[in-house]
Amino acid sequence: MIAARPLIEAIGLSISFGPNHARNRVVDDVSFRIGKGEAYGLIGESGCGKSTILRALSGLNSDYQGALTLADRELPKKRGKDFYRRAQMVFQDPYGSLHPRKIVEKVLTEPLVIHGMDRVSERIAETLDAVGLGASFRYRYPHELSGGQRQRVAIARALIIEPEILLLDEPTSALDVSVQAEILNLLKRLRVERNLTYLMVSHDLAVIAHICERAGMMYKGRIIEELTSQQIRSSDAKEDYTKEFLQASVEAVARGPEVVA
Amino acid sequence: MTDKAITSPTSPPPVASAGFGAWLRAPVPTSPFHARIQQFWLQWRRLRANASALFGLCVITILLIAALLAPLLATHNIFEQNLATRLLAPSAEHWLGTDELGRDVYSRLLFGARITLYIALLTTVIVAPIGLIVGTTAGYLGGWVDTVLMRIVDVFLAFPNLILALAFVAALGPGIQNAIIAISLASWPPIARLARAETLTIRKSDYIAAVRLQGASSLRIIFGHIMPMCIPSVVVRVTLNMAAIILTAAGLGFLGLGAQPPSPEWGTMLSSGREFVMTSWWIAAIPGTAILLASLAFNLLGDGLRDVLDPRHG
Numbered sequence: 001m002i003a004a005r006p007l008i009e010a011i012g013l014s015i016s017f018g019p020n021h022a023r024n025r026v027v028d029d030v031s032f033r034i035g036k037g038e039a040y041g042l043i044g045e046s047g048c049g050k051s052t053i054l055r056a057l058s059g060l061n062s063d064y065q066g067a068l069t070l071a072d073r074e075l076p077k078k079r080g081k082d083f084y085r086r087a088q089m090v091f092q093d094p095y096g097s098l099h100p101r102k103i104v105e106k107v108l109t110e111p112l113v114i115h116g117m118d119r120v121s122e123r124i125a126e127t128l129d130a131v132g133l134g135a136s137f138r139y140r141y142p143h144e145l146s147g148g149q150r151q152r153v154a155i156a157r158a159l160i161i162e163p164e165i166l167l168l169d170e171p172t173s174a175l176d177v178s179v180q181a182e183i184l185n186l187l188k189r190l191r192v193e194r195n196l197t198y199l200m201v202s203h204d205l206a207v208i209a210h211i212c213e214r215a216g217m218m219y220k221g222r223i224i225e226e227l228t229s230q231q232i233r234s235s236d237a238k239e240d241y242t243k244e245f246l247q248a249s250v251e252a253v254a255r256g257p258e259v260v261a
Numbered sequence: 262m263t264d265k266a267i268t269s270p271t272s273p274p275p276v277a278s279a280g281f282g283a284w285l286r287a288p289v290p291t292s293p294f295h296a297r298i299q300q301f302w303l304q305w306r307r308l309r310a311n312a313s314a315l316f317g318l319c320v321i322t323i324l325l326i327a328a329l330l331a332p333l334l335a336t337h338n339i340f341e342q343n344l345a346t347r348l349l350a351p352s353a354e355h356w357l358g359t360d361e362l363g364r365d366v367y368s369r370l371l372f373g374a375r376i377t378l379y380i381a382l383l384t385t386v387i388v389a390p391i392g393l394i395v396g397t398t399a400g401y402l403g404g405w406v407d408t409v410l411m412r413i414v415d416v417f418l419a420f421p422n423l424i425l426a427l428a429f430v431a432a433l434g435p436g437i438q439n440a441i442i443a444i445s446l447a448s449w450p451p452i453a454r455l456a457r458a459e460t461l462t463i464r465k466s467d468y469i470a471a472v473r474l475q476g477a478s479s480l481r482i483i484f485g486h487i488m489p490m491c492i493p494s495v496v497v498r499v500t501l502n503m504a505a506i507i508l509t510a511a512g513l514g515f516l517g518l519g520a521q522p523p524s525p526e527w528g529t530m531l532s533s534g535r536e537f538v539m540t541s542w543w544i545a546a547i548p549g550t551a552i553l554l555a556s557l558a559f560n561l562l563g564d565g566l567r568d569v570l571d572p573r574h575g
Contacts, residue, residue, distance in 0.1 A: 058474055059474065081476040088475075089474050091470070092467075097471050098468055099472075099486060100468075100490075101489045101490060103290075103296050106293070111475040115475075136289045139289075139292060140290070140296070154471070
């Protein structure tokens with residue numbers, strides 16, 4: 001299952017917030033490996049530090065200890081353009097992640113201009129097509145779109161510069177159930193088509209089990225256990241907390257495949 | 262009836278031939294320009310529904326026309342003095358009366374509109390970009406840049422507007438250009454503050470994080486993503502400011518530090534009419550009313566624009 005050399009590796013990652021005298025360790029000595037083409041999930045309750053890990057990896061928060069590597073190279077604290085070219089992020093809230101004053105075309109043009117890519121117009125058309133939005137959405141403002149459509153635009157924005165890695169921060173939790181299923185299937189299809197590597201954060205076991213092959217169970221800033229999607233589905237865990245967590249969401253997992261089918 | 266309803270969406274010819282109106286209301290915009298015009302159209306419709314803003318817009322339009330066509334609309338030479346016809350009340354010959362040197366008040370008022378608008382617009386053109394750049398830079402970069410820029414703003418804000426303008430005019434010497442510089446120096450700090458406050462609420466948002474993650478530089482983020490979000494509130498603030506600018510300019514004129522006497526600036530006219538308030542009310546009252554109306558119009562329009570342009574209304 002695990003590739004010979006991981007594409008992304010976290011070694012002893014710790015993240016703290018707050019002033020020195022009242023430092024709060026949110027992520028505590030976390031390590032994980034993600035192989036190329038793999039989809040790895042981080043599950044846990046609210047506040048367990050899973051989104052914090054994602055923000056550190058994406059470069060939004062450079063205040064962390066430990067090492068994050070990409071293809072065996074340690075990432076500098078201040079990420080360069082070449083990193084952003086390889087890894088892109090999709091945010092949780094599609095209502096907040098699109099600039100309210102920019103039409104879809106402009107949103108998609110920006111990354112192409114930043115990275116100096118050619119065939120701007122063709123690429124936009126192709127990417128819109130790939131995320132299931134037609135040409136009629138090209139000149140729309142975000143407030144004219146539904147939540148699911150916005151999230152598709154956000155995914156298109158992440159994909160348009162053809163990254164290898166997609167960081168997904170609960171990409172479906174702000175959407176209603178039927179739209180969630182569409183977006184998850186879209187993510188699943190895109191991963192196969194474009195050979196993407198996913199790191200996905202969610203508190204929803206059904207979502208993780210549907211998308212990811214492996215997942216780290218997080219509790220109070222630590223990864224306490226790693227599970228395969230098969231283990232999640234069959235509630236086969238070693239740690240007590242994981243058992244409890246799986247038990248609590250067992251109905252969701254059981255009906256998971258139908259919901260997201 | 263039903264037949265028509267079924268056929269009309271499927272047949273393109275009526276849509277194509279309906280012209281500009283249909284183009285404006287087309288459900289799917291076909292180009293960035295089209296999308297922007299449609300957005301503009303919606304905003305205009307919202308502004309149109311606001312009676313007081315429309316009134317403000319009308320007054321400003323009349324003011325602009327009066328200023329542009331002043332030589333055509335004026336009935337007398339504004340510099341020609343005729344002591345035989347001094348202090349005449351409004352009549353058919355002199356629509357708004359004459360002043361203490363026998364000059365036609367109506368004609369002077371028209372030319373005064375030019376000076377007033379010149380001061381208001383030029384000040385705005387100077388002030389808005391400075392305030393916007395200082396405010397968004399301070400707000401986005403934060404840290405010591407923010408501290409330094411905001412302390413400078415604080416120094417300017419510590420003085421009352423007119424006092425600061427007075428000090429600068431006293432140092433630079435009286436005149437319209439100097440008055441404009443002085444008013445600009447006094448009125449950019451509030452705009453910088455506003456832009457900074459706006460930036461602070463925007464900088465943590467996901468869409469700014471998203472462009473950062475695309476590798477955009479700070480310069481690109483500030484100018485391309487933060488400024489467009491600040492511009493509406495700055496536009497509103499600036500139109501509201503115009504009233505204050507007009508009043509400060511009139512105040513400087515009134516104190517003899519703005520436009521100099523022969524020029525028909527409204528504040529100067531008002532101040533020269535002061536001596537005759539009891540006997541010839543029109544000399545002071547007419548430029549005073551003009552100042553009032555112009556300030557009021559800018560205020561009302563600014564208020565209306567706030568409702569239309571506020572980004573939180575989509």
